Amino acid sequence: MPTNIKTSPKNPARRSWQVAHTLQVSFQYAWAGVLYATTTQRNFRVHLGVGAIAVALGIMLRITPLEFAVVGIMIALVLTMELLNTAVEAMVDLAIGDQYHDLAKIAKDCAAGAVLISSIGAMFVAGWILLPPLVHSIAHLFI
Numbered sequence: 001m002p003t004n005i006k007t008s009p010k011n012p013a014r015r016s017w018q019v020a021h022t023l024q025v026s027f028q029y030a031w032a033g034v035l036y037a038t039t040t041q042r043n044f045r046v047h048l049g050v051g052a053i054a055v056a057l058g059i060m061l062r063i064t065p066l067e068f069a070v071v072g073i074m075i076a077l078v079l080t081m082e083l084l085n086t087a088v089e090a091m092v093d094l095a096i097g098d099q100y101h102d103l104a105k106i107a108k109d110c111a112a113g114a115v116l117i118s119s120i121g122a123m124f125v126a127g128w129i130l131l132p133p134l135v136h137s138i139a140h141l142f143i
Contacts, residue, residue, distance in 0.1 A: 037086050043115070044082045051075035054126050061133040071129060074122040081118040085111040 020026035037044040054075060058068050088111035092104045 033083060033087075037083055041082065041086055044079070044086070047075075047078050047082055047119070051079065054130065057130050057134065061130060061137060063129060063133065067129045070125055074118075074125045078115070078118045078122050081115040085115050 020029055038048065054071055058071055063071070089108055092107050096104050
């Protein structure tokens with residue numbers, strides 16, 4: 001380890017280059033990323049909210065465990081894509097700073113496109129699984 005770098009648990013920036021030495025530290029790093037995205041990324045919060053609504057609807061409509069698993073996987077996929085999009089944007093910004101570069105635009109646009117495609121897929125799945133029982137429940141209110 002270089003002698004000019006002092007590591008400290010209170011200064012995570014000084015140890016960002018280190019590999020997690022325990023499973024607990026590894027999970028702490030992972031949760032730090034999720035918390036960062038939650039506090040700084042509006043779209044991550046939007047997807048969290050939409051995911052929570054989908055889970056609430058699933059509970060209310062009493063969808064099957066298999067349907068719940070599919071909805072849960074889609075929620076996880078979209079949130080994962082948002083985290084990866086945030087990571088790509090941070091890496092590109094780190095590499096090029098405030099300069100413009102065509103390849104940086106491509107990287108950021110493709111990462112955002114991955115979020116878009118996963119979100120469309122999640123809406124399709126949610127519509128396929130949640131919409132029929134929702135329509136059925138609403139219809140019973142008027143019959």
